[in-house]
Amino acid sequence: MTSDPIVPDDKDWTWVLGERCPECGFTAADVDPLQIGATVRDLVPRxxxxxxxxxxxERPAPTVWSTLEYGAHVRDVFRIFGERLDLMLEHDDPAFANWDQDAAARESRYDLQDPSVVADELIAAGEHTADRFDAVPADAWERTGRRSNGSVFTVRTLGQYFLHDVVHHLHDVHS
Known part of the structure; x- marks a missing residue:
């Protein structure tokens, strides 16, 4: 196993809310928010x-995450977005704490985690976040929240953005 440094991804991916992702083919705007939970449950087994x-x-290239690293990242994406969804449902226009995904990968040593443990944690985190999206009240989809860079999300667009991340990384591990 290699632990060569990954070039940090500092792109603002919010553009996927208005455009089809050319890498994975996902179109976030087409996501029915009522299907987010079911879609997560469909993707977790993969x-x-x-x-x-x-x-x-094993990394497919020295500077590309392994399936284990992507799995640990997606587990954490489930957790982070579940927390952000809860904030948006419980508070008016909350500001989200910054989350540096690359720092999280280094500090938590994604590359050294046990794939079986990550799989179990990913299942639990995915189910929890899917349940949270399933429970969004009909009148709450337009509630807002903000990232530290100022990007504003509604509960609907947060879910669409979140689902792109999950789909995109599945594309990464199967490419």
Whole structure:
């Protein structure tokens, strides 16, 4: 296994809310927010299967995350977006704490985690976040929240943006 540095991704991916992603083909604007939870539940087994592959710890290139690293990242995406959704439902226009995904990967040593443990944690976090999206009241989809860079989301667009991340990284682990 290699632990070569990954070039930090400092792009603002909010553009996916208005355009089709050319890398994974996902169109966030087409997502029915009422289907976010079901879609997460459909995708989680594919991550679990990938995490049980023999090569899950191997990077396809020195500066590209392994399936294990992507799995740990997506587990954390489930957790972070579940927390952000809760903030938006419980508070008026909350500001989200900054989350540096690259720092999280380094500090938590995604590359050294146990793929089976990550798979179990990903299942639990995915189910929890799917349940949270399933429980959004009909009158709450337009509630707002803000990222530290000023990007404003509604509950609807947060869910669409979140789902792009999950789909995109599944594309990464199967490419």
């Amino acid at each position: 991550y679990v299967s990938a995490l049980h592959r023999q090569d899950a710890r």
